[in-house]
Amino acid sequence: MMKGAIIGLVSMLTDIRNYSNAKGTGQVFSFNLADEDSEIRVSVFGTNLRTHHYLCKNATAVRVSGGWLKASNSMYNSTDNELEMTLSVDKDGVLVASNEIVQQRKAQYIKIGVLSTFTLRKKVDIRGVISSTMAQREIQTKRGTTTNLAKVTLVDDSASSVSCTFWADSASLVNHWTVGDTLEVQGAQVQEYGNDISLNCTRANVRQYPANDSDLTEWFERAQSSQQIFEPVQKTQSTARPPDNQEVRRDTFVFQCSPEMFASFRNVQIMQVRCGDDEIIFSRDKRGGDVSLGQMESTPIAGPSHSTINEDD
Numbered sequence: 001m002m003k004g005a006i007i008g009l010v011s012m013l014t015d016i017r018n019y020s021n022a023k024g025t026g027q028v029f030s031f032n033l034a035d036e037d038s039e040i041r042v043s044v045f046g047t048n049l050r051t052h053h054y055l056c057k058n059a060t061a062v063r064v065s066g067g068w069l070k071a072s073n074s075m076y077n078s079t080d081n082e083l084e085m086t087l088s089v090d091k092d093g094v095l096v097a098s099n100e101i102v103q104q105r106k107a108q109y110i111k112i113g114v115l116s117t118f119t120l121r122k123k124v125d126i127r128g129v130i131s132s133t134m135a136q137r138e139i140q141t142k143r144g145t146t147t148n149l150a151k152v153t154l155v156d157d158s159a160s161s162v163s164c165t166f167w168a169d170s171a172s173l174v175n176h177w178t179v180g181d182t183l184e185v186q187g188a189q190v191q192e193y194g195n196d197i198s199l200n201c202t203r204a205n206v207r208q209y210p211a212n213d214s215d216l217t218e219w220f221e222r223a224q225s226s227q228q229i230f231e232p233v234q235k236t237q238s239t240a241r242p243p244d245n246q247e248v249r250r251d252t253f254v255f256q257c258s259p260e261m262f263a264s265f266r267n268v269q270i271m272q273v274r275c276g277d278d279e280i281i282f283s284r285d286k287r288g289g290d291v292s293l294g295q296m297e298s299t300p301i302a303g304p305s306h307s308t309i310n311e312d313d
Helices: 050-058 112-117 168-176 217-225 259-266
Strands: 005-011 017-021 024-034 039-046 061-065 068-071 083-088 094-098 123-140 146-155 160-167 182-193 196-200 205-209 270-275 278-283 296-299 306-309
Touching: 005 039, 024 050, 039 050, 050 094, 112 123, 112 160, 112 196, 123 160, 123 168, 123 217, 146 168, 146 182, 160 168, 160 182
Parallel strands: 039 083, 160 196, 278 306
Antiparallel strands: 005 024, 005 061, 017 024, 024 039, 061 094, 068 083, 123 146, 123 182, 146 160, 182 196, 182 205, 270 278, 296 306
16 A cells, blocks of 8 residues: 555546446546646545546645555556556545645657667657548447547658558547648657557657747748658567568566565476466476576467476476
């Protein structure tokens, strides 16, 4: 349980949704709580959250206490924080408005041309001019559901371009933009698309400057008149995906854990790693000490797929 209270600015506020599970029914919404140094995702649970949601939407800053900290879930968490918070306002959780002054994080804008030096899923701040747009459209996901998607391509004076994607509700933002507008994007997530780097801006904070209302306008007009070519940012060799028919070998695969977990791993005989419906089993014939793993062999069985690593003495 979190000790003390934290105060910050609210961003990325989601709508209230109802849930039902083995623990019961209720409502939940989430937001990112930020100050000048960092941010953390907060999920608020309760039976009636309208008042709390209105507070988060309208208060300059909020104060949170009585929350529980847990490991961050990168599937839903747009921050770089390794932790996230759950807050039950029907129990010990407290969420109130605060009059304290909280400074916003200062953006650290990078050139589009250096995006390939960042690891996938890293959050970055960029500033560029829209060179093309793809209007909002409805698409069907692999799960069979439908959602909205829109894209813009940004360029800057590094002579590079990057495609920025906006999913779900954020896709409607693109309808208000045009070629020549300047965008300042904070918290875009580095991704890969084909052989290129792209940016997922769905959960990013975006500020738009209309054409002719930015210091980049004159530069972009000169670039257009000279027919400058902007090259898409290519993936580096370390992030490139090999062909499907090419066997991949990674000599080292690192699981980052807390120091307290070391003693537990030294004494296990079998370790199971679950990735969705798939499972990998690491087994060995002796315990303790540094070990070298033998050849991985896939063993087809009914149900989830398993792979077994046999250790050579």
